[in-house]
Amino acid sequence: MHMMVFRPEQWVKPMAVAGANQYTFHLEATENPGTLIKDIRENGMKVGLAIKPGTTVEYLAPWANQIDMALVMTVEPGFGGQKFMEDMIPKVHWLRTQFSSLDIEVDGGVGPDTVHKCAEWSGRALSFQSKLKTAPYHLGDLRQATQPP
Ligand SMILES: O=C(CO)[C@H](O)[C@H](O)COP(=O)(O)O
Numbered sequence: 001m002h003m004m005v006f007r008p009e010q011w012v013k014p015m016a017v018a019g020a021n022q023y024t025f026h027l028e029a030t031e032n033p034g035t036l037i038k039d040i041r042e043n044g045m046k047v048g049l050a051i052k053p054g055t056t057v058e059y060l061a062p063w064a065n066q067i068d069m070a071l072v073m074t075v076e077p078g079f080g081g082q083k084f085m086e087d088m089i090p091k092v093h094w095l096r097t098q099f100s101s102l103d104i105e106v107d108g109g110v111g112p113d114t115v116h117k118c119a120e121w122s123g124r125a126l127s128f129q130s131k132l133k134t135a136p137y138h139l140g141d142l143r144q145a146t147q148p149p
Contacts, residue, residue: 002050002107004077005029009036016043024048024071027063028055037066050107052077057091064099074118075108084109089117 001020003011008025015023023045030036033049040047050071051060060070072091075082088106095104106118 002048002071004050009039012036012039012043012045016045020045022046022048022068024050024069026050026052026077027060028052033063034066037063048105051091053085053088057094060095061098064095064102067102069103069105070095070099071105071107073108074106074110074114080108082109084111084114084117086114086117092118 001015001022002024003015004026005011006029008023008029012023021044023040023043025036025040025048027033027049028051037047037049046068047066048069048071049060049063049067050073051057052073053076057072064070072088072095074085074088085108092104092106095102110118
């Protein structure tokens with residue numbers, strides 16, 4: 001679940017009860033990420049941590065070893081159909097360089113014209129390219145497709 005909400009603390013238990021196995025929250029939306037990470041784990045879910053375009057990736061870095069997935073927003077949160085923000089891609093590259101086994105997602109404006117850039121900068125372009133023709137391009141597919149055979 002990508003919880004693009006204020007006060008993400010209040011939805012941890014309800015989401016776990018509803019059957020969620022991963023809980024992604026926005027770093028900007030909480031004052032205590034460490035406590036929230038712990039709470040998500042205690043409720044049996046994996047942890048995803050998202051950052052908005054205006055948040056530097058270094059702000060996420062201190063938590064990177066405690067989470068399962070980092071999500072780099074490539075549009076401003078709010079609505080669909082926005083243009084992919086290519087200047088967010090260096091964040092993906094930096095995270096891949098620093099945290100080689102961390103799952104990384106991007107969200108917003110991803111489609112046939114932009115998905116190549118995501119895969120290339122994640123450092124896993126080759127295996128992804130071969131599956132590129134099998135649209136639709138859900139982010140889960142992107143991650144799956146970029147796993148080594
Ligand atoms: O909630 C969102 C942004 O607030 C969506 O995750 C995002 O907009 C995806 O939509 P699209 O693929 O059309 O860019």
